[in-house]
Amino acid sequence: MRYVTLKNEEIEVLENLHQNSPNNTIRKRSQCLVLSHQRRKIIDLASIFNVSRRTIERWFDSWTEIGVDSLGIAEGRGAKTLLKDYSKEVSEQLELHNRNLKNVLIYFEEQHNIIICKKTLQNFLKVTGL
Numbered sequence: 001m002r003y004v005t006l007k008n009e010e011i012e013v014l015e016n017l018h019q020n021s022p023n024n025t026i027r028k029r030s031q032c033l034v035l036s037h038q039r040r041k042i043i044d045l046a047s048i049f050n051v052s053r054r055t056i057e058r059w060f061d062s063w064t065e066i067g068v069d070s071l072g073i074a075e076g077r078g079a080k081t082l083l084k085d086y087s088k089e090v091s092e093q094l095e096l097h098n099r100n101l102k103n104v105l106i107y108f109e110e111q112h113n114i115i116i117c118k119k120t121l122q123n124f125l126k127v128t129g130l
Contacts, residue, residue, distance in 0.1 A: 004036040004060055011037065013068060026071045029059055036060065082114050083124050090121075091130050 006014070014030040021027050032045050036056075046053045062070035083090055090104065097103035101118050108114045124130075 002042060002057070002060065003039055004033050004063060006033065006037040017068075017071065023072060025073050029071045032056065032059060033063055081120075081124050081127075082116055083108070083121070086112070086114075087128055087130065090124070090128075094125075094130065 014034050017030040042056045045056050093104045
């Protein structure tokens with residue numbers, strides 16, 4: 001049996017995060033830690049939060065090592081954009097082609113051998129603010 005032992009201040013912080021955090025992952029993990037402190041078994045927690053037993057153990061390990069900062073999802077997850085290093089060139093092509101995305105896609109395919117769809121380009125423009 002493995003449980004997380006929390007101090008009173010930590011319990012207050014975790015309960016506050018569980019009730020007020022806009023991030024669902026932080027709410028879920030903070031509630032899990034509080035329930036563990038209340039002596040709920042890992043298998044019970046895994047079924048409550050619909051994750052594996054090993055995931056719960058990793059949450060506990062992260063909490064022990066890092067603390068409150070371990071509750072969120074780590075940066076850098078997900079697919080990386082293919083146009084990361086070409087933002088200046090994308091901007092120039094948008095001005096040149098009067099914001100016609102199809103011509104920008106053709107340019108990157110011909111010049112840099114980068115094949116992307118229109119939606120990927122739109123998402124890149126949204127993220128970079130171009």
